[in-house]
Amino acid sequence: MFDFISVALKNLFIRPATRNYPKTVREPFAGQRGHIENRISACIFCGICSRKCPVSAIKIERDKRTWAIDRFQCIVCGECAASCPKKCLSVLPAYTAPATHKTVDVSVYAQEENEAENPPFHPRTEPAAKPVLRAVPSIKNNEPDIAEEPVRQPARHSGT
């Protein structure tokens, strides 16, 4: 009968087991899986993360260059981050903050931001020489056609 009384008396004098959330928030542990972030400047919109996601939380629009994640659908399993070929997805420890409405986080690929990191490919400065198209000689002569520039020729049948 007195076993629990000793526990109860001890609890009167030690500090409480609970913390005053949300005033005090615990620091996240190091390996905690809290939410997913995408470094959009490196993203190539291949769609692998979207296909691997078990709950279809990621939606990608390749032509509009947007990567959207529904944070309340996401189960933070880390499959997307593990399968990303460019390693632009990462799992960070902080939890998604509670909210009153579910919103979808959309990241849009911005050209100007990206150019500093990955400069676009510049073609050679002088334009390539245009191929000159010559008329194809008549079939009757059966002479081979010698072009100065490569030309596309229709298929020819020898003989009539």
Added chain:
Amino acid sequence: MKREQEHTILPFGPQHPVLPEPLQLKLVLDDEKVVEALPGIGYVHRGLEALVEKKDYIQSVYVVERICGICSVIHAQSYCQGIEDLLHLEIPQRAEYLRVIWAELHRIHSHLLFLGLMADALGFEALFMQAWRLRESILDILEKTTGHRVMVSINCVGGTRRDLTPELIAELLKTVEELEKGLSPLEKTFEKDHTVAARLRGVGVLAGDEALGLGAVGPVLRASGIAQDMRMTGYSAYKSLDFEPVVLRDGDSFARTMLRIKEIYQSAGLIRRAAEKLPEGPFAVKVTGNPDGETIQRLEQPRGEVFYYIKGNGTKNLARLRIRTPTFAHIPALIKMLPGSQLSDVPVIILSIDPCVSCTER
């Protein structure tokens, strides 16, 4: 003229403060004594077995894990073991030991949850809070080692997704040791307290041969004197961990509660032995191919034996996944235990089988 006895039918559930999940039992009462109990299930059915057929077999690990919050990692382990069997994949020994460590941690936190709920059913809320306070230390160590508290997503086909560094192992062992120290006054309270004994002893007696005949599994069977535990078959790393099942004879709610307390100590010992014997090496292998064929896996969840039947047809989607969970096996035993008991003992009896209705009705 004799007046015909009229029975009252009282609906117990689906919403009831003592039940962790919705379960309906229509109790046919003769004054305060239960005459018959008619079960009604299906309130948490989510169709997860059908969902697994739509996702590919790697994504299905996440679906299967979410069948139940408390036995979560063992569901994932059963599924992964089944798929590895179908793919003829042998996983590294280190992964087997790591899976055992996480499974036993889940067993500890599940039994602590049960102890809290049982104390709450008796009205002993302070004991409930102490048990759950101990459970928090396990959830914290789970979060430090796997990343999440409840649905840990640590098992994957081919092994585990993360490794345990020596620092984490040391922290884990320290947590387990502190847990054993903290559990000792609670064990004494459950064992010796007069009120607890009055509410639990002799309540919901299930004899050994009855339990076996009705298909009870796990702690319900072991508390009735039958030594049956799936870990005795030596799956995963249990064959090298000297496992002996805990058995008690009385078959009442008190025996079932004390058995689970003893199992917490047993799991702590298993974690220590597994951490000592943890072999070096990789913790996962690469997975290729699609599962084809049928397999049966039987593992020991905290509530009893879980039975997995997986059928693959050579594509990345499975043909069929069928799960028989322990609480489903306990419903006939529950229907047998309830008649003859008082109405106020009904919550205690239902909780003593440790019902996990989410598992029952995936």
